[in-house]
Amino acid sequence: MICPKCEYEYINGITVCPDCGTKLVPIEEYNGKLAHSSAWVIVYTTDALYEAEGFKANLEGAGIQTTILGQKDGSFPAVGNLAVIKILVKKSDQKSAIAIINDINRRSVQKNSDEG
Numbered sequence: 001m002i003c004p005k006c007e008y009e010y011i012n013g014i015t016v017c018p019d020c021g022t023k024l025v026p027i028e029e030y031n032g033k034l035a036h037s038s039a040w041v042i043v044y045t046t047d048a049l050y051e052a053e054g055f056k057a058n059l060e061g062a063g064i065q066t067t068i069l070g071q072k073d074g075s076f077p078a079v080g081n082l083a084v085i086k087i088l089v090k091k092s093d094q095k096s097a098i099a100i101i102n103d104i105n106r107r108s109v110q111k112n113s114d115e116g
Helices: 027-033 049-061 091-115
Strands: 040-046 066-071 084-090
Touching: 040 049, 040 091, 049 066, 049 084, 049 091, 084 091
Parallel strands: none
Antiparallel strands: 040 084, 066 084
């Protein structure tokens, strides 16, 4: 099952996206619309949704179409969220997107070192 809005995948038995409340659809029904088609590439992975959403906002602000693809697995018996969240862009925007992400990360490290 997949959320057509968030594009998070869920195990069978879950019918509503716990993040946005949208009704899930079978992945086979949504397969032609998945963001991870051959036109898209992963430019960054994280386990923090807020980080992925921040990068997405910056990339889209630069005119780069961006999507977030993640999978949450609550069945894994561990503390914390072990979900892998992927940021995808069109292949044609890959170099620009990576440059923007690297710049944001560099500035963040520089700011943290200046404060410490």
